[in-house]
Amino acid sequence: MSLEQPRQPDAGVTPEGDLDYDELADLLGERVLDREEHINAEGFVVRPDEVEDTLSTLKQEAGFDHLSCVTAQDYQDRYESIYHLKKYDDPTQELSVVVPTTRDDPTSESAAGVFDTADWQEREAFDLVGVDYEGHPDPRRILLPETWQGHPLSQDYNQDKPQIVPLREHANPTEERTNVPQESDTMFINIGPHHPATHGVLHIKTTLDGEQVADIDPDVGYLHRCEEQMCQQSTYRHQIMPYPDRWDYISAGILNEWAYARAAEDMADLAVPEYAQVIRTMSAEMCRIAAHLLAVGTFALDIYGDFTAIFMYAIRDREVIQNLLEDLTGQRLMFNYLRLGGVAWDLPEPREEYFESVRDFLDEWPSRLEEYHNLLTSNELFQMRVVDTGILPPEEAKSYGATGPVARGSGVDYDLRRDDPYGYYDQLDWDVVTDEGCDNFARASVRLQEMEESARIIEQCVDLLEDWPEDERDIQSNVPRTLKPEPDTEIYRAVEGAKGELGIYMRSDGTDKPARFKIRSPCFCNLQTLPVMAEGEYIPDMIAALGSLDIVLGEVDR
Amino acid sequence: MSKNELHDTLDQAQSTQEARMGEGVDSRFNSKLREAFGSTPFILTKFDQFMNWVRGSSMFMLLFGIACCSIEMMHTYAVKHDLDRFGAGVPRASPRQADVIIVPGTIVSKFAPRMKRVYDQMPEPKFVVSMGSCTISGGPFQEGYNVIKGVEEVIPVDIHVPGCPPRPEALIYGIAKLQERIANGETSPVTVKPYELEQFGDLEQDELVTKLADQVDEDDLVMRYNWADSA
Ligand code: SF4
Numbered sequence: 175m176s177l178e179q180p181r182q183p184d185a186g187v188t189p190e191g192d193l194d195y196d197e198l199a200d201l202l203g204e205r206v207l208d209r210e211e212h213i214n215a216e217g218f219v220v221r222p223d224e225v226e227d228t229l230s231t232l233k234q235e236a237g238f239d240h241l242s243c244v245t246a247q248d249y250q251d252r253y254e255s256i257y258h259l260k261k262y263d264d265p266t267q268e269l270s271v272v273v274p275t276t277r278d279d280p281t282s283e284s285a286a287g288v289f290d291t292a293d294w295q296e297r298e299a300f301d302l303v304g305v306d307y308e309g310h311p312d313p314r315r316i317l318l319p320e321t322w323q324g325h326p327l328s329q330d331y332n333q334d335k336p337q338i339v340p341l342r343e344h345a346n347p348t349e350e351r352t353n354v355p356q357e358s359d360t361m362f363i364n365i366g367p368h369h370p371a372t373h374g375v376l377h378i379k380t381t382l383d384g385e386q387v388a389d390i391d392p393d394v395g396y397l398h399r400c401e402e403q404m405c406q407q408s409t410y411r412h413q414i415m416p417y418p419d420r421w422d423y424i425s426a427g428i429l430n431e432w433a434y435a436r437a438a439e440d441m442a443d444l445a446v447p448e449y450a451q452v453i454r455t456m457s458a459e460m461c462r463i464a465a466h467l468l469a470v471g472t473f474a475l476d477i478y479g480d481f482t483a484i485f486m487y488a489i490r491d492r493e494v495i496q497n498l499l500e501d502l503t504g505q506r507l508m509f510n511y512l513r514l515g516g517v518a519w520d521l522p523e524p525r526e527e528y529f530e531s532v533r534d535f536l537d538e539w540p541s542r543l544e545e546y547h548n549l550l551t552s553n554e555l556f557q558m559r560v561v562d563t564g565i566l567p568p569e570e571a572k573s574y575g576a577t578g579p580v581a582r583g584s585g586v587d588y589d590l591r592r593d594d595p596y597g598y599y600d601q602l603d604w605d606v607v608t609d610e611g612c613d614n615f616a617r618a619s620v621r622l623q624e625m626e627e628s629a630r631i632i633e634q635c636v637d638l639l640e641d642w643p644e645d646e647r648d649i650q651s652n653v654p655r656t657l658k659p660e661p662d663t664e665i666y667r668a669v670e671g672a673k674g675e676l677g678i679y680m681r682s683d684g685t686d687k688p689a690r691f692k693i694r695s696p697c698f699c700n701l702q703t704l705p706v707m708a709e710g711e712y713i714p715d716m717i718a719a720l721g722s723l724d725i726v727l728g729e730v731d732r
Numbered sequence: 733m734s735k736n737e738l739h740d741t742l743d744q745a746q747s748t749q750e751a752r753m754g755e756g757v758d759s760r761f762n763s764k765l766r767e768a769f770g771s772t773p774f775i776l777t778k779f780d781q782f783m784n785w786v787r788g789s790s791m792f793m794l795l796f797g798i799a800c801c802s803i804e805m806m807h808t809y810a811v812k813h814d815l816d817r818f819g820a821g822v823p824r825a826s827p828r829q830a831d832v833i834i835v836p837g838t839i840v841s842k843f844a845p846r847m848k849r850v851y852d853q854m855p856e857p858k859f860v861v862s863m864g865s866c867t868i869s870g871g872p873f874q875e876g877y878n879v880i881k882g883v884e885e886v887i888p889v890d891i892h893v894p895g896c897p898p899r900p901e902a903l904i905y906g907i908a909k910l911q912e913r914i915a916n917g918e919t920s921p922v923t924v925k926p927y928e929l930e931q932f933g934d935l936e937q938d939e940l941v942t943k944l945a946d947q948v949d950e951d952d953l954v955m956r957y958n959w960a961d962s963a
Contacts, residue, residue: 318878319842321944326877333877334960336940341845341929341953367843368850370795370825374802375843396843397799400876407875416872423800468803489810496807507804507897728799 184237184261193267198236202228213440213665215268217256222275222282226309229257229271229288237261238269239572241289243666243694245679246299248328253280253305257292258666258679258694262572262586265594265675270666275305284310291575294702302327302402317395317731327402360388367396371476371717374727378704378720380713387708387716392701394730401732405691410438410657411514414691419508421693422729425464425496426672428457428503431512436596437667437678438514442657447648448598449639450516455598456635457502457511459628464495465672466579466621466628469724473618474550476721477559484549491542494535501528514657516650521639532636539629543622551619560614564707564719567612574706575699578674579624580723583617585610590670602634614715614722621724656686666694673697673724693732697725781917787831787857788819788914791907794830794854795823799837801864801897808900820907827853832910834903835889838866838873839880845955848929851887859914861906862889865896872896880957885927926961929953 186198195216199206205224210217220228232238238259245256257271275282284307285292296307297316304325307313315322319339324331366377375396381389401417408414418430432454439446446454471488474480496506501522503511511518522528550556566576571584581588589606591599607623609616661684668677674696683689700723707723708716793815797805808815815821824830827850839847851860860883865871867883874881883889890913893906933950935941948954 321947323940323943331877336956336958336960337841338932338935338940338944338948338954338956339841339845340932340948341849341955367846368796368827374797374799375846396840396846397838398840398842398878399799399838399873400878401873403876404873420800420872424803486811489807490812493807493812506899507800 184235186236187267191264193269195269198232198269201236202231210270210272210664212270213663214667215258215270217270217272217664219272219274222273223308225257225271225273225283225285226287229259229285232259232269232271233288236269237263238267240265241285241291241295241575242668242675243677243679243692244285244292244295244299245666245690245692246303246305247681247690247692248277248280248303250329252277253282253303255282255296255299255305256666256679257285258677262588265588265590265668268666280304281306281308283308286311289575290570290573291699291702294698295575298698301325304328317398319395326400327406359383367393372720373472373725376720376725376727376730378716380716382713385712387711387713390705390708390716392704394698394701394727396731397727398731399728402691402693405693406688409686410442410659410688411653411655411686414438414688415512415514416508416510419510420728421695421732422465422672422676422697422726423507424468424672424726425492425499425507426461426726427507427509428454428461428499428511429465429669429671430676431509432458432597433667433669433671433676433678435512435514436669437665437680438657440667441663441665441680441682442514442659444515444653445651446516447651449642449647450649451598452635452638452642453517453521453649454512455602456632456639457499457509457517458597459631459635460495460499462628462672463625464492464499466625467492467495469621470546470550470618473718473721473724474556476717478555480549484546487542487545487549498532498535501531513650513653515653516648518649520647520649525640529636529640532632536629536633536636540626543626546622551615551622557615559714560618560718560722561611562613562615563711563715564614564617564722565612566703566707570706571703574703576674576703577696577699578671579617579620580674580700580703582606582608583620583722584612590668590675594668596669598635598638599631602631604630604634614718617722617724658682658684658686660684668694671696673726673729674700676729695729695732697723697727697729698732701725701730784917785915788911791820791832791859791911791914792822792824792830793820794827794833794850795825796833796850797836798839798843799866801836801866804897804900805834805836805863805903808903813900813904815904815907818904818908818911820911827851828855830854831857832859832861832907834861834863834907835867835883835887836863836897838871839883839886840876840878841880841955841957842878844880844886844927845929845953847883848886848927848955859890859910860887861891861893861903861910863893863895863898863903863906865894868892868894877959880927927955927957929955 185201186194188194205220205228206218208219240260240262242260243258252274255273259269261267273282301315301317361382363380366372367375377393379391405414418434419427421430467488471485474484500506503509566584568584568586571581587608604627607620609620659682663682666679668675677694679692680688681690707719862883870879870881873879891906891910932948932952932954
């Protein structure tokens with residue numbers, strides 16, 4: 175929120191641009207009680223009443239401006255919150271702040287004063303694990319109904335106990351929330367959870383002042399289907415992989431699978447053959463195109479009810495990509511194609527035919543994109559509705575932990591494919607698309623241009639695959655039948671999903687199943703910015719802002 | 733006509749009606765007209781059949797997306813699969829205008845009361861297609877602490893389409909089967925529904941209810957989940 179000042183070099187960075195954890199520990203001085211080794215970064219253990227202090231020092235002086243994730247978990251003897259910090263400028267510089275609390279009194283200071291994104295993340299941690307955050311501005315449950323008993327991811331939770339869930343039709347949020355002026359003439363309406371414009375089962379409690387939105391409070395959790403619990407019950411080797419397909423289910427399956435594969439491979443130290451990396455990269459970008467297409471199609475539907483042209487065109491192009499993906503993986507939507515250490519199987523035979531159909535798609539693609547640009551970005555009606563509405567300033571985007579096209583539409587140049595390279599991306603030629611517009615238009619246009627870049631990536635992958643020598647086509651490395659990582663190995667790893675930074679935190683306990691599996695959902699963080707974009711605007715602009723965020727509830731609620 | 737004779741005809745009419753309805757026919761198909769007249773044969777019989785045929789051939793679907801399956805449902809409505817070819821492709825945004833609800837996805841505790849409410853708002857006769865394993869049993873999430881083990885725990889279902897997600901072709905097949913059944917005047921028996929919306933004050937006063945007493949009003953509608961019974 176400050177004006178750009180000439181920036182001091184961050185404390186704790188060597189001239190070569192690496193993190194110097196000793197210097198960081200010196201910076202924090204006495205506050206660091208202990209230092210832990212996680213695979214991705216070091217963890218500094220601090221006291222529960224010094225969280226805010228520590229995080230703000232790290233943010234101001236050491237340049238950690240991205241609170242990527244907040245993980246809470248309980249051990250036999252303590253509760254623990256982990257704040258995974260990164261930098262928007264260089265996400266490979268990571269640091270975890272570990273905050274243990276006792277079992278009898280799991281109270282820990284809230285970080286919401288330093289990072290806005292901590293608000294929802296800590297609510298989730300309270301809801302599912304049961305850590306109390308002192309000084310939290312809004313300590314309610316978030317995913318489960320407010321009458322829920324117990325915290326399902328804590329060890330003493332009994333799943334067989336009955337629960338009661340109320341249906342309060344006209345609950346008035348103004349009664350409990352004080353930031354709405356009581357005396358003014360406001361009206362409350364519920365949008366959702368069954369509403370065509372909310373892209374699924376999202377419920378938005380909206381308070382209107384005249385026609386303007388005075389206050390909105392997104393109410394999530396209508397699709398909270400216990401993804402983390404499911405993964406904690408499944409074995410690393412095979413059982414977890416089908417679940418990521420169902421987080422961001424808009425055909426982004428392979429991108430999600432990659433998030434898990436990357437974390438698990440780094441945790442168990444598994445290599446992936448180059449050939450498999452190229453296939454992964456190609457199929458992941460196909461998924462990105464399919465996911466962005468639906469975002470664009472439904473956006474047009476939200477904005478001016480364009481059901482017959484853009485929406486249908488988008489679905490038609492998605493069908494083409496789904497066919498390509500089906501040929502490769504065997505499924506239209508839930509691919510389950512990646513394996514730890516590689517992919518499930520090689521490209522379909524005859525290979526030439528497959529390459530030909532991919533090339534057909536690529537040849538046709540520029541003209542399709544041009545059509546979308548004609549229909550959307552150069553359409554006056556569209557421009558009137560989306561230019562300069564739903565403004566999200568870059569500083570706020572960062573503070574709310576926004577990533578993906580939402581952040582890039584606000585001029586935040588952040589893409590994990592380039593900044594924290596994995597797969598084959600760093601050897602290919604492509605660009606990160608950003609737009610300084612910060613409005614609904616910018617976000618839609620970033621998506622359209624990203625599809626162009628994805629097509630470039632696919633094309634290069636096809637070139638590579640075509641010439642790949644036949645005897646070097648290894649699709650999987652040698653992976654043991656059961657994986658049992660060393661006890662207490664901890665890792666947090668992220669990839670660039672369709673909606674942004676999709677991260678996974680895992681802790682092993684020596685068995686073949688993770689002791690804690692936490693999903694950092696990009697949509698969850700992006701959705702938090704909705705009030706920034708929509709408050710003070712008209713309802714239709716709020717709907718446009720929501721559409722431009724491109725959330726998918728399976729990933730928001732998990 | 734004497735009073736006695738009239739009585740006879742009515743009697744006769746009643747038994748013809750029963751005979752014709754046969755077993756397994758739901759009273760949902762029993763029109764007011766038929767109740768009033770009994771079945772003075774021919775026209776009304778044919779008219780009923782005609783109505784059923786009409787019902788099956790022009791179904792208004794409720795626009796209702798929940799989870800992953802709704803993506804395949806959208807593809808079923810849109811180009812290529814084009815459900816409209818089968819007279820069932822007009823999605824209605826309001827439940828008050830819809831005949832059929834396709835339930836495409838995982839139902840969780842917070843959503844079930846809302847779904848029940850939407851179902852209740854649809855006018856009779858109404859039909860339910862459950863799409864995907866989640867709506868059959870909870871699917872891949874069956875063991876989740878928050879997941880309803882199938883949509884039949886909340887509302888009755890006419891057709892189940894298995895798959896995770898079912899392909900658009902499968903959904904079309906399911907809907908075609910439903911149309912066939914409607915045209916024949918058949919529906920599925922209404923199953924016992926363990927989870928109902930009730931007023932909080934009517935619940936049995938156990939530990940949980942006493943604990944929540946200061947959070948929930950007496951006349952608030954609630955759904956009570958006895959997870960142990962439904963696993
Ligand atoms: S059945 Fe499968 S695809 Fe359908 S909602 Fe459930 S998990 Fe998703």
